[in-house]
Amino acid sequence: MNIITISGIISVLLGIILGFIAVRQCRSRIGNEENFISADAEIIRMESRTSIVLINWIPIIAKEYRPVICYRTEKGESITSSQMPFALKASAECAELYRMYESKTPITIRYNPHKPSEYCYNSKKAFHIRETVYKFVVSAILIGGGACLIRGGMIF
Numbered sequence: 001m002n003i004i005t006i007s008g009i010i011s012v013l014l015g016i017i018l019g020f021i022a023v024r025q026c027r028s029r030i031g032n033e034e035n036f037i038s039a040d041a042e043i044i045r046m047e048s049r050t051s052i053v054l055i056n057w058i059p060i061i062a063k064e065y066r067p068v069i070c071y072r073t074e075k076g077e078s079i080t081s082s083q084m085p086f087a088l089k090a091s092a093e094c095a096e097l098y099r100m101y102e103s104k105t106p107i108t109i110r111y112n113p114h115k116p117s118e119y120c121y122n123s124k125k126a127f128h129i130r131e132t133v134y135k136f137v138v139s140a141i142l143i144g145g146g147a148c149l150i151r152g153g154m155i156f
Helices: 002-032 092-103 125-155
Strands: 037-055 059-071 078-081 107-111 119-121
Touching: 002 119, 002 125, 037 092, 078 107
Parallel strands: none
Antiparallel strands: 037 059, 037 107, 059 078, 107 119
16 A cells, blocks of 8 residues: 555545534534524624625725614513624624614524524524535545545555
8 A cells, every 4th residue: 555545544434434424414503493492582682794705706995884783581581692704794793683683573483492592593404404504515526536535555
């Protein structure tokens, strides 16, 4: 066995391990999210920042907003958090949240009963699945590259 074959075997093994980690991580995160408890939250203020974003590969200075929310857990604990990501002012999500803030309409969130400061607005299942797909792509590249190295090592 030469160094190229050994490198290929290591690459294939890393790809397989990454694939297993991706599946396990996705299943546990989606399972955890299903155990979250619903609560009504009030948007107490909107934080803003100015940043440079790329729209069609053109850098634009844009205003972004994210809500700071306050909610009560089922144990009566009051939580104030700004965990939500920033959204562009022109986005539909930002407009909806700003309308809710101005009209004092409560939003429904789901929080982790074991760690109440961790919450999600809407579902993050699509995010977790996308995160897993990315890991699978990297895993496939590692396995394919490793297979090529193994084959190349056998030729030499």
